[in-house]
Amino acid sequence: MKQHIIIMLLCAVIFIGCAKDNAPNPFLIKKNNIGLLTDSTRVKDLDAIFANDSVVRYVAGDEFAGSINVIEIFEKGGKKLLDVSPREPLDSTSVISSVRIIDSRYKTEKDISVLSTFGEIQNAYKISKIDNLINAIVVSVNELNASFTIDKKELPASLRFDMSLSIDPIQIPEKAKIKYFMLHW
Numbered sequence: 299m300k301q302h303i304i305i306m307l308l309c310a311v312i313f314i315g316c317a318k319d320n321a322p323n324p325f326l327i328k329k330n331n332i333g334l335l336t337d338s339t340r341v342k343d344l345d346a347i348f349a350n351d352s353v354v355r356y357v358a359g360d361e362f363a364g365s366i367n368v369i370e371i372f373e374k375g376g377k378k379l380l381d382v383s384p385r386e387p388l389d390s391t392s393v394i395s396s397v398r399i400i401d402s403r404y405k406t407e408k409d410i411s412v413l414s415t416f417g418e419i420q421n422a423y424k425i426s427k428i429d430n431l432i433n434a435i436v437v438s439v440n441e442l443n444a445s446f447t448i449d450k451k452e453l454p455a456s457l458r459f460d461m462s463l464s465i466d467p468i469q470i471p472e473k474a475k476i477k478y479f480m481l482h483w
Contacts, residue, residue, distance in 0.1 A: 325403045327481065329443050332380070332397055332404060337483035342390040344369060344382065351379065377401065399479040406442060412479045417472025419446055428465045434477060435465055447478035 324333035331337065334347045344353045354370040367387050371380040379401045386392035405411045408422035419425070419437065426440040435453070437446045450458045452474035457465060 325401075325405060327399065327404055327406045327410075327442070327444075329441065330483070332399070332481060335380075335382075335394065335397065337394070339394050340390070341369065341384045341392050341394070344371070350374065379404075393483070395483060397481045397483075399481070410479075412476055414476055415472060416446075416448060416452075416467075416470050416474040416476075419476075420467060420472070425467050428467065428470075430461050430463055430465050432461060435470070437467075437470075443482050445478075445480045445482065446476050447480070448474050449477045 322334060326333060335344075339347065348371050351374060352372040354372065355367065356370075367384065369382040369384070370378060371382060372378050381398040381400065382394055383396045383398075384392040385395040399412055402411050402413045406422070410419055410422055416437065419439065423439045423441050425437055427438040429436040429438070434447050434449050437448060438444070439446070448470070453465075453470065457463060457469060
């Protein structure tokens, strides 16, 4: 009888240990998800996904312009985690179209976060495209459905002012810091 109880307790401990290991990492970024947030998450599901955090929706004035409302996600302590944009403004059944990562705890499987540099991104992923904008460049990584915005102040002076230049990854300093990290679905 004692052996059966010991075996049952041992099985329970192993089962509980395995269950904890399989819990999703709430800060892991992959191509189609960020923690529990996926490419099929609807706006109305955000309150359940971030039940321990604060979901802030600001819509005053936007209903006439038809612009996309950014939904902000904060920790209970007030630290901002994410900016989430729905595909359709003012529609609670709309899916998420993009997520701006704010908190540095959010990292990819290859350890890329908002604190990473261009060199770290280039070493971890294949750069798909570089767009030259007025005050920034946008580095796209299709493997993640991600874009990294780098301020032109991080670039050599010869690349800062001509928007018609085609910028090659070799021209971007490895220590160039990320200004924005976005996932697009």
